Amino acid sequence: MSELTQSSAPRRSVGGQLLGSSQLVLGIILAVLCIAISLAAPQFYSEANIIAILRQCALVLIVASGMTMLIITAEVDLSVGASLAFVGCIGMAVLNSTHSLALGMLAAFAFAGGVGLFNGLVVTRLKVNSLIATIGTMMMLQGGVYLFTREAVQNHHRLISFTDLGAGYIGAIPLPVVIAVVIFAIAAVTLRFTTLGRYLYAVGANERAVRLSGVRSERLKLFAFVVTGLCVGVAGMILSSLMNAGQPTAGRGFELTVIAAVILGGTSLLGGRGSLFGTLLGVLVLKVIDNGIIILGWNQDLQMVVPGVVIILATYLDIIRNRANVR
Amino acid sequence: MSLASTDTMKEGPSMLARLFARQELALLLCLILVITFFSFTAENFFSVRNMTNVLGQASLALTAGIGCAIVFMSGEVDISIGSLLATIALPLIIIMNDTNSLALGVGGALLFGLTIGVVNGYLTAYAGINSLIVTLGTMFVMRGGVYLYTGQRAIPDDAALDSFIALSDGRLFNVVPYSAVIAIVLLAAFAYMMQHRPFGRQIYAVGGNPEVARLAGYDVRRVKFICFIISALLATVAGIILAARVGSAQHTAGLNFEFQVVAATVLGGVSLAGGIGSLTGMALGVLILQFLSNGLRGLGLPTEWQLVITGMIIIAAVAFDEAKRRRIIGG
Numbered sequence: 038m039s040e041l042t043q044s045s046a047p048r049r050s051v052g053g054q055l056l057g058s059s060q061l062v063l064g065i066i067l068a069v070l071c072i073a074i075s076l077a078a079p080q081f082y083s084e085a086n087i088i089a090i091l092r093q094c095a096l097v098l099i100v101a102s103g104m105t106m107l108i109i110t111a112e113v114d115l116s117v118g119a120s121l122a123f124v125g126c127i128g129m130a131v132l133n134s135t136h137s138l139a140l141g142m143l144a145a146f147a148f149a150g151g152v153g154l155f156n157g158l159v160v161t162r163l164k165v166n167s168l169i170a171t172i173g174t175m176m177m178l179q180g181g182v183y184l185f186t187r188e189a190v191q192n193h194h195r196l197i198s199f200t201d202l203g204a205g206y207i208g209a210i211p212l213p214v215v216i217a218v219v220i221f222a223i224a225a226v227t228l229r230f231t232t233l234g235r236y237l238y239a240v241g242a243n244e245r246a247v248r249l250s251g252v253r254s255e256r257l258k259l260f261a262f263v264v265t266g267l268c269v270g271v272a273g274m275i276l277s278s279l280m281n282a283g284q285p286t287a288g289r290g291f292e293l294t295v296i297a298a299v300i301l302g303g304t305s306l307l308g309g310r311g312s313l314f315g316t317l318l319g320v321l322v323l324k325v326i327d328n329g330i331i332i333l334g335w336n337q338d339l340q341m342v343v344p345g346v347v348i349i350l351a352t353y354l355d356i357i358r359n360r361a362n363v364r
Numbered sequence: 365m366s367l368a369s370t371d372t373m374k375e376g377p378s379m380l381a382r383l384f385a386r387q388e389l390a391l392l393l394c395l396i397l398v399i400t401f402f403s404f405t406a407e408n409f410f411s412v413r414n415m416t417n418v419l420g421q422a423s424l425a426l427t428a429g430i431g432c433a434i435v436f437m438s439g440e441v442d443i444s445i446g447s448l449l450a451t452i453a454l455p456l457i458i459i460m461n462d463t464n465s466l467a468l469g470v471g472g473a474l475l476f477g478l479t480i481g482v483v484n485g486y487l488t489a490y491a492g493i494n495s496l497i498v499t500l501g502t503m504f505v506m507r508g509g510v511y512l513y514t515g516q517r518a519i520p521d522d523a524a525l526d527s528f529i530a531l532s533d534g535r536l537f538n539v540v541p542y543s544a545v546i547a548i549v550l551l552a553a554f555a556y557m558m559q560h561r562p563f564g565r566q567i568y569a570v571g572g573n574p575e576v577a578r579l580a581g582y583d584v585r586r587v588k589f590i591c592f593i594i595s596a597l598l599a600t601v602a603g604i605i606l607a608a609r610v611g612s613a614q615h616t617a618g619l620n621f622e623f624q625v626v627a628a629t630v631l632g633g634v635s636l637a638g639g640i641g642s643l644t645g646m647a648l649g650v651l652i653l654q655f656l657s658n659g660l661r662g663l664g665l666p667t668e669w670q671l672v673i674t675g676m677i678i679i680a681a682v683a684f685d686e687a688k689r690r691r692i693i694g695g
Binding site for chain 2: 163165169172174177179180181184293306307340346348352356
């Protein structure tokens, strides 16, 4: 896992160029997919289907926005799937007892942000490898959610504003998509145009150098963990609104989908390299594949097989292209 | 992911050896502590029957853990082993149902496992793709493949061969489960290889510092390639034991198994950074977690609490270990 760090250093000068073309490959894959699917099934381009795809993308994109920042700092969070389910249950329970959307959202944010803070503190203060730390948190949350509730927390409050969170529209665009776009835009601007964003890249690329230059690298990582947690809070509430219940079993494998989308988008697991635009393309590719499998009437179990192949293939193409560029 | 503990290598072998000795001693003390605690608190815990049962249950993670640890030591990761468990049960059960031969079934399963090991190893070592991505990908592909093939229904073991069933409930001298015997023999063989055979030393060298290993004339790619094959074959053995235990090929077999094994391996002091750790440590890590979950069940705690407590212990143990390591190196 550690070989790429040395080799990526001398290429930094052409880094921007590389990133650009990495997304080009992904863009072409996306375009080919869309054309192929629409030739086979013309209803792919119907308004209903496009909205369905976008809605599917929204949840993944929200969490992937935070996760991209986190992976850029060379850490990872495997607990987001388990946290997603727990947040939905807690949010719904608070809504049931208080009948206030604001308080429900607050509880969800507090919990999800707390999980992110916990992960961040364990990783930065106790120096536990984030892969292990978040597997630990994942186990705690998976067990904890069943101790909290053994069955789905049903919607007893019937708040319209809560239902709108998942099913509402602004104009012709579903509300979850609008929320996802806003979060994505904020994250993208932060990463690209702010000092904070540049530091996040720097921490991932060379943490020691950042620390020696007087910046507290731990705080940056902590920030990325908490942001990822808060994104899970948003996604968890939207999911429970869409399902009209807090499901303790929701979010199984969600962490892998999110991480797959981020990696597919060209963000390096070694940190210091990647972009949110790439993540957006990654999410779109994965969800268009999902959608294509459904509308072509293929076996839905292919939804696991195809992304697995795509992740490996896309990464391999990226490596080949990098080698060609270096020569 | 920030694999920053390579500094430890500078301290020289004697320092490292002492570090390992202490680490394993600490783990052994933990294990004794866990066993002692539950012997006094949990009913029917301290009995030969229960102890050997736990060993039998631990055999899955022990066997697969050897491979997981070896891949870690070479500086890579393999998270496809959970899906592999479900995948190799298909050729195993199908061939046994067709031919009524355990040998052919096991042979088919091992061949399947070998293929997957070759794919993982080739993509990582020779194509140069990050092993986390490769094995995440093959994990998806295999699990999806099993779902597709079985239509999410279990394939029962119709042959019901005595020799196959003995794998799950047979006991050597009526005491030690055969599955535990298999795990212990494999563990001993691979521990010997890691400490006393050139290839074992090569794995440590490649994981500790690939550049130095390359300059020393080791074929870094080949070593990593073989580590993935070892990991897949050992996971296949674990998958065969699991299939014997449940008496069928289950599409959900081994879900989250990779996380349990990774956690136990890291608990046992095998570093994700590569080049550090021992199979004895890994085995102690597996046993601690297994006795813990068995004891908690004995106390009558619901399984959810076991998950919560296991998660906390993993984090605490790794944090403690990290603090100790920094004190030794820094102080």
